Amino acid sequence: MTTPWWQQPVVPLDAGRLAQALAREAQLTKPAGSLGRLEQVAVTLASLQRRGAPSLERIWISVFAADHGIAVEGVSAFPQEVTGQMLANFAQGGAAISVLARHLGAPLELIDLGLAHEIAPLPGVRHLNIAAGTASFLHGAAMTAAQCDAALRVGQEAVQRAVEDGAELFIGGEMGIGNTSSACALSALLLDQPVSELVGLGTGLTALGLRHKSRIIERAVAHHRPHANDAFETLRRVGGLEVAALAGAYVAAAQNGLPVLVDGYISTAAALCAVRMNSDVRRWLLYSHRGAEPGHRFLLQELDAEPLLSLDLRLGEASGAALAVPLLQAACRLHNEMATFAEAAVSGSLV
Structure with a gap:
């Protein structure tokens, strides 16, 4: 039996570069540990990038858009037409991630995997049309095996383009009405936790809408739990x-030696899927922020992740990850450009 591509080995960390980075941090003109997690991030990036001087000057952002059949069950405050409308807004440069990508000078790749409502082709958007969105997972599977595999490969191909462009960091984003319901169902099954602890307001539901959303997801999870035997x-x-x-992109990034900065709730659910599909992917994932959706913190705990920011974000689109990039860039510059005690002619070390 052929091993699926997502179970193929990932690039190992460079233990030599890790030791070198730790040694340099110990000699920089500051008290040991005084830059906190910025020191840890710089050292981690040095080992991932297999270089003495970690760098994050070339960032690649791919945003994946698709519709969810579960939306027809009334779990969202917005109709499915909004997915296509927002995709057009991305393409026109008006969305939050469009603004942040320009701010970072990063390419923004837009990929339409399948919308429930057909739209005219948009300039700069890859329209793939794998399906007209997923099916409702209330009583059946959201995707066929072939559709799921095709979507995983879309992420793999996005990473390949990033690698060919010389990217030093991959960021994935998402857009799709109903996707917090999908993330909640994934979390409930992968974490074996009650939906009531994970479900959130998503795109702005009322309290009544939240109760309805919770009941729908609980029914769906109960239906699928006996059959959800692997990631x-x-x-x-x-x-x-x-x-x-997103899950396919995270696996492919690890297989290509490209560090990943994970965005919010939806992206972290995809990250857990990727780690369950290939456990060695875990070491290649950095986490940008802790979002407002209740389920996000449980996913982060399961992944033993410490995000850089906590700003009560719930937008998605890769916006939280983009906001965290300057912190990572600063960590690299501090590691690379601060003087050592010897270079600064400072006696001893600061403790």
């Missing part, structure tokens, strides 16, 4: 096309 099957049953693309 791929769980993803296929209650995931989304864009969530699968």
Whole structure:
């Protein structure tokens, strides 16, 4: 039996570069540990990038868009037409991630995996049309195995383009009405936790809407739990096309030696899928922020992740990850450009 591509080995960390980076941090003109997690991030990036001087000057952002059939069950405050409308807004440069990508000088790749409502082709958007969105996962699977595999490969191909462009960091984003419901169902199945602890307001539901959303997801999770026996099957049953693309991208990034900065709730659900599909992917994932959705913190705990920011974000699109990039860039510059005690002619070390 052929091993799936996502189970192929990932690039190992460079233990020599890790030791070198730790030694340099110990000699910089500051008290040991005084830059906190910025020191840890710089050292981690040095080992991931296999270089003495970590660098994050070339950032690649791919945003994956797709619709979710579960939206027809009334779990969102917005209609599915909004996915296509927001994709057009991305393409026109008016979305939050469009603004942040320009601010970072990063390319912004837009990928339409499949919308429920057909739209005219948009300039600069890759329209793939794997399906007209997913099916409702209330009583059946969201995707066929072939659709899920195709979506995973979309993420793999996005990473390949990033690598060919010389990217030093990959960021994935998402857009899809109903995708917090998908992330909640994924979290409930992968973490074996009650939906009531994970469900959130998503795009702005009322209290009544939240209760309805919770009941729908609880019914769906109960239906799929006996059959969700591995990460791929769980993803296929209650995931989304864009969530699968993110998971595929994370695996492919690790296989290509490209560090990843994970965005918010949806992206972290995809990250857990990726780690369950290939456990060695975990070491290649950095986490940008802790979002406002209740389920996000449980996912982060499971992944033993410490995000850089906590700003009560719930937008998605890769916006939180983009906001964290300057912190990572600063960590690299501090590591690379601060003087050592010897260079500054400072006696001893600061403790």
